[in-house]
Amino acid sequence: MxxxxxxxxxxxxxxxxxxxxxxxxxxxxxxxxxEVSVLCAKWWEGEVSAxxxxxxxxxxxxxAPSATTFASKLPFALRxxxxxxxxxxxxxxxxxxxxxxGARLLRVPVVVDWWAEREGDAPGGCRRAARSADRVxxxxxxxxxxxxxxxxxxxAVRVVPESVDFDLIRRVGTDDRADLLYARxxxxxxxxESFFLALAELRDREWRAAVVxxxxxxxxxxxxxAELRIxxxxxxxxxxxxxxxxxxxxGAHVFAQTAAVEPFANDLLWALACGCVxxxxxxxxxxxxxxxxxxxxxxxxxxPQELADEIAAAADYPQKSINEAFADYDHDDVIRRYEAVYxxxxxxxxxx
Numbered sequence: 362m363x364x365x366x367x368x369x370x371x372x373x374x375x376x377x378x379x380x381x382x383x384x385x386x387x388x389x390x391x392x393x394x395x396e397v398s399v400l401c402a403k404w405w406e407g408e409v410s411a412x413x414x415x416x417x418x419x420x421x422x423x424x425a426p427s428a429t430t431f432a433s434k435l436p437f438a439l440r441x442x443x444x445x446x447x448x449x450x451x452x453x454x455x456x457x458x459x460x461x462x463g464a465r466l467l468r469v470p471v472v473v474d475w476w477a478e479r480e481g482d483a484p485g486g487c488r489r490a491a492r493s494a495d496r497v498x499x500x501x502x503x504x505x506x507x508x509x510x511x512x513x514x515x516x517a518v519r520v521v522p523e524s525v526d527f528d529l530i531r532r533v534g535t536d537d538r539a540d541l542l543y544a545r546x547x548x549x550x551x552x553x554e555s556f557f558l559a560l561a562e563l564r565d566r567e568w569r570a571a572v573v574x575x576x577x578x579x580x581x582x583x584x585x586x587a588e589l590r591i592x593x594x595x596x597x598x599x600x601x602x603x604x605x606x607x608x609x610x611x612g613a614h615v616f617a618q619t620a621a622v623e624p625f626a627n628d629l630l631w632a633l634a635c636g637c638v639x640x641x642x643x644x645x646x647x648x649x650x651x652x653x654x655x656x657x658x659x660x661x662x663x664x665p666q667e668l669a670d671e672i673a674a675a676a677d678y679p680q681k682s683i684n685e686a687f688a689d690y691d692h693d694d695v696i697r698r699y700e701a702v703y704x705x706x707x708x709x710x711x712x713x
Contacts, residue, residue, distance in 0.1 A: 391416035432459030439463035454486030501648035539571035547576035636681030
């Protein structure tokens with residue numbers, strides 16, 4: 362299958378949840394022998410207009426990010442690529458309109474992968490993007506609700522979550538340096554303070570905690586741990602590769618999820634698959650609670666005090682280093698869901 366991804370921003374140019382998701386999906390589809398192109402703003406050096414990396418061909422539509430220019434040039438770029446299906450990121454929404462124009466001329470469907478709106482995305486543009494897509498993929502029920510509110514048809518939206526490497530989880534050993542774990546990029550939405558407040562309530566108990574991840578709020582997080590007098594029992598591990606953080610998750614007993622904004626709680630998914638008891642502090646703009654709704658090793662709370670209570674209660678759960686209940690989140694299983702959406706969308710175009 363020839364698949365054209367449309368995203369003015371790529372992870373190499375602007376790393377965020379949406380661009381990292383697009384890169385992972387594109388590379389995994391390429392590894393399954395699909396012909397994958399990413400139509401984007403140029404992010405590489407040199408005069409060449411296309412660049413290949415990890416089996417994916419990146420095609421420069423514009424020399425620099427400009428939503429209006431990018432959208433206007435997209436139909437011509439798509440005509441050169443000649444895809445069977447177009448997979449467009451939802452932001453900026455103008456690129457979805459450009460992708461739809463090009464796809465209509467080629468008589469191929471547009472699948473919009475909806476992660477989140479960025480600052481500056483106008484509501485009217487988001488509505489046009491949601492309504493013009495032949496299919497929409499969303500990482501969670503929360504995001505699906507957002508897309509439906511923009512006007513996407515119920516039967517056009519499919520939930521396709523993030524994924525984990527279950528072969529890696531089964532293969533590697535355990536690292537028991539921490540009993541309690543938090544993992545996420547430490548930005549303005551991390552809300553690691555809730556985790557630390559819960560730990561402070563439990564300072565009379567025996568525990569070791571670790572924070573995986575880095576970001577602009579790390580210094581503030583370290584100061585908070587010091588102010589709460591728990592810094593000597595909390596280790597900041599920084600960014601870790603999957604090969605490094607999976608053993609830590611397999612060795613931990615509880616994973617705390619407290620982030621305020623999370624279209625999909627990928628670190629929580631990894632932790633649950635690694636056998637952790639997941640304790641989720643409910644947040645209005647986080648979908649994390651969805652992962653523990655039917656999980657027998659999970660709980661939802663609404664405050665740091667409740668978080669502390671559930672962390673203490675988790676001592677009653679037996680230690681586990683893998684949870685096969687999450688095996689259907691494996692990379693291969695999830696990438697097949699994308700393939701099914703593409704095939705369904707293409708079949709819907711069979712009357713042309």
